[in-house]
Amino acid sequence: MLRMSLLPPGLPGPYKRVMSRSESTRHRPAWFFREYEPVGIDLGSAAAVAAYDRNQGTDPDADDTLLDRLGVVAGTRLVDLACGTGSLVVQAAARGAEAHGVDVSAEMLAFAQARAERAGATAHWHRAGFLDYAHQAGPADVVTTKSALHQLPDFWKQQALINAAGILRPGGTFYLWDVIFSFPPADAAGHLQRWLDTAGRPEGRGFTRADFEAHVREEFSTYAWILEGMLHRAGFDIISRASRTPTHGEFLCRRR
Ligand SMILES: C[S@@+](CC[C@H](N)C(=O)[O-])C[C@H]1O[C@@H](n2cnc3c(N)ncnc32)[C@H](O)[C@@H]1O
Numbered sequence: 001m002l003r004m005s006l007l008p009p010g011l012p013g014p015y016k017r018v019m020s021r022s023e024s025t026r027h028r029p030a031w032f033f034r035e036y037e038p039v040g041i042d043l044g045s046a047a048a049v050a051a052y053d054r055n056q057g058t059d060p061d062a063d064d065t066l067l068d069r070l071g072v073v074a075g076t077r078l079v080d081l082a083c084g085t086g087s088l089v090v091q092a093a094a095r096g097a098e099a100h101g102v103d104v105s106a107e108m109l110a111f112a113q114a115r116a117e118r119a120g121a122t123a124h125w126h127r128a129g130f131l132d133y134a135h136q137a138g139p140a141d142v143v144t145t146k147s148a149l150h151q152l153p154d155f156w157k158q159q160a161l162i163n164a165a166g167i168l169r170p171g172g173t174f175y176l177w178d179v180i181f182s183f184p185p186a187d188a189a190g191h192l193q194r195w196l197d198t199a200g201r202p203e204g205r206g207f208t209r210a211d212f213e214a215h216v217r218e219e220f221s222t223y224a225w226i227l228e229g230m231l232h233r234a235g236f237d238i239i240s241r242a243s244r245t246p247t248h249g250e251f252l253c254r255r256r
């Protein structure tokens with residue numbers, strides 16, 4: 001199993017403080033994926049992040065349900081990769097977990113930190129990406145990532161999953177939720193059209209049809225059967241998989 005990082009040795013890191021992008025990227029080879037230039041919805045301002053949080057329908061109760069499912073209790077070490085506005089991390093911290101939120105976006109992390117302060121919860125925030133997060137706390141019990149792995153093309157998804165496995169202790173839990181396609185490839189157009197016809201909300205009341213169209217056109221969502229192979233090669237056993245719809249799904253995995 002490939003366990004090595006694609007990053008050259010001697011990189012700085014874990015990023016326990018908010019770093020500038022130039023500081024975080026200056027040691028990278030020219031061919032390295034530019035994960036600090038994410039695709040998709042613009043999240044480059046506090047207003048855009050606040051709109052994202054509203055549109056995403058952040059729901060602490062749903063976060064708590066997921067944390068219960070994953071067995072997160074006081075003392076659990078949890079890392080949420082691409083944590084966004086941080087609700088899952090804050091809910092984990094509120095129940096006494098050692099909760100780490102990792103994201104490439106300084107604006108998202110600022111929103112997440114403010115959410116933690118409002119909740120009186122202590123969490124650890126790292127400005128870092130799937131590909132360059134260097135975990136320096138002890139091995140994690142649980143690693144999660146929701147609605148974000150699609151930011152990476154498939155070659156880089158595999159590297160991200162190898163990194164996620166490297167953060168976890170053997171037997172630790174990995175949870176992945178995303179736009180994941182489970183329809184037959186030959187039927188893609190019809191399934192995507194049905195999703196786009198039903199998912200969009202009016203401007204200001206959620207993600208719009210144009211947002212979802214841009215997702216399909218510009219982001220890197222992939223098939224469940226491709227992710228299954230990647231998860232296996234990264235060192236995970238798949239405990240369960242579920243497709244809520246032909247376009248969205250989850251994997252619950254255990255690190256071998
Ligand atoms: C659609 S949001 C999802 C946020 C959160 N997980 C949620 O469920 O609401 C995608 C997040 O991924 C982050 N992101 C994009 N590329 C990333 C990367 N390579 N590494 C870490 N975070 C990344 C973005 O900054 C953004 O916060």
